Amino acid sequence: MVSIRELLGIELPIIQAPMAGVQGSALAVAVSNAGGLGSLPGALLSLDGLRAELGFIAANTSKPFNVNFFCHTAPPLDPDREAAWRTLLRPYYDEFGIDVSDVPSGPGRVPFSHDVTDVLSEFTPPIVSFHFGLPSAELLQRVRRWGAKVLSSATTVDEARWLESRGVDAIIAQGLEAGGHRGTFLSNDLSTQIGTFSLVPQIANAVSVPVIAAGGIASAGGVAAALALGAVAAQIGTAYLLCQEATTSQVHRASLQSAAAHHTVLTNVFTGRPARGIVNRMIREIGPMCDITPEFPLAAAAVQPLRAKAEARGSGDFSPLWSGQNASGCRAIPAAELTKGLAPT
Numbered sequence: 001m002v003s004i005r006e007l008l009g010i011e012l013p014i015i016q017a018p019m020a021g022v023q024g025s026a027l028a029v030a031v032s033n034a035g036g037l038g039s040l041p042g043a044l045l046s047l048d049g050l051r052a053e054l055g056f057i058a059a060n061t062s063k064p065f066n067v068n069f070f071c072h073t074a075p076p077l078d079p080d081r082e083a084a085w086r087t088l089l090r091p092y093y094d095e096f097g098i099d100v101s102d103v104p105s106g107p108g109r110v111p112f113s114h115d116v117t118d119v120l121s122e123f124t125p126p127i128v129s130f131h132f133g134l135p136s137a138e139l140l141q142r143v144r145r146w147g148a149k150v151l152s153s154a155t156t157v158d159e160a161r162w163l164e165s166r167g168v169d170a171i172i173a174q175g176l177e178a179g180g181h182r183g184t185f186l187s188n189d190l191s192t193q194i195g196t197f198s199l200v201p202q203i204a205n206a207v208s209v210p211v212i213a214a215g216g217i218a219s220a221g222g223v224a225a226a227l228a229l230g231a232v233a234a235q236i237g238t239a240y241l242l243c244q245e246a247t248t249s250q251v252h253r254a255s256l257q258s259a260a261a262h263h264t265v266l267t268n269v270f271t272g273r274p275a276r277g278i279v280n281r282m283i284r285e286i287g288p289m290c291d292i293t294p295e296f297p298l299a300a301a302a303v304q305p306l307r308a309k310a311e312a313r314g315s316g317d318f319s320p321l322w323s324g325q326n327a328s329g330c331r332a333i334p335a336a337e338l339t340k341g342l343a344p345t
């Protein structure tokens with residue numbers, strides 16, 4: 001099996017998962033400088049924001065790093081569905097004194113594009129990872145032109161085979177335990193989603209490219225177990241959420257450190273796509289899966305003002321409190337320390 005040093009040029013078999021909304025370049029730099037692979041999530045960044053973050057990384061580490069993007073197909077706005085969604089949320093707008101006509105609609109998260117690739121080509125990041133499949137062959141070819149290694153998430157054996165046939169350099173096997181959005185892209189059937197210990201060995205048997213394990217891994221023992229199952233590295237998200245370099249909100253941090261973190265579910269109520277988060281009021285009252293929710297990522301715009309008002313009152317009732325099933329590795333320490341502690345000895 002290829003080593004992680006040969007594959008990605010890093011010392012430790014630890015990839016800090018890209019986590020849009022809770023971190024930027026500071027976390028990525030800290031992890032890369034500690035010998036793991038730091039990741040910058042691009043899904044919520046403007047082109048100028050992306051350029052600034054990449055500039056910070058270039059100035060602060062000479063080690064390999066990863067930049068990550070969503071590659072969903074942007075859906076057209078569906079006025080009827082949007083209206084039904086806002087009607088469902090109406091009692092909450094009333095509760096917070098929000099005028100529904102002031103609530104903007106809009107995409108929120110934009111898929112990978114030629115414009116994004118133009119910015120990337122100024123910095124030539126050594127590793128680019130994708131969630132929700134892959135971008136067009138043309139875009140992929142542009143990314144490969146500067147020699148970037150390409151990674152993408154698979155949540156089933158079929159998705160792993162699909163990614164291998166399109167030439168990815170490694171596959172992130174994302175088990176059901178994982179926090180944040182499911183990377184699912186071939187099926188909407190959530191019963192196809194299986195746990196990390198089941199998924200990693202099956203994908204490792206089915207493909208010949210290296211496999212990276214993700215989901216529920218939160219300790220050096222967990223990383224060692226993933227390697228024993230055939231993975232070359234572990235991609236870890238939730239455990240980094242309390243690190244000093246993360247931008248995780250106070251309500252999110254408090255929730256991760258409370259008993260509430262023991263109960264996570266897959267929910268589509270925050271963005272329109274299934275993602276794992278800690279159960280809160282919004283999920284309990286209209287989720288976890290809701291038929292009315294507009295398609296990803298359109299659902300998010302109507303939730304945003306509720307989230308802002310609630311957070312201003314110190315409440316996470318309307319916030320996406322993304323977390324995997326295993327928050328036991330979360331530590332409010334520097335990310336370098338966490339990264340070194342996650343490496344099996």
Ligand SMILES: Cc1cc2nc3c(=O)[nH]c(=O)nc-3n(C[C@H](O)[C@H](O)[C@H](O)COP(=O)(O)O)c2cc1C
Nearest residue numbers: 017019020131178179180215216236237238322324
């Ligand atoms: C807060 C949060 C945000 C996430 N955002 C992204 C993202 O922007 N891109 C992505 O590819 N994966 C994202 N993920 C999923 C991770 O890549 C990874 O699959 C997951 O964190 C692994 O499981 P764990 O959280 O149990 O360690 C996110 C996960 C979390 C917890």
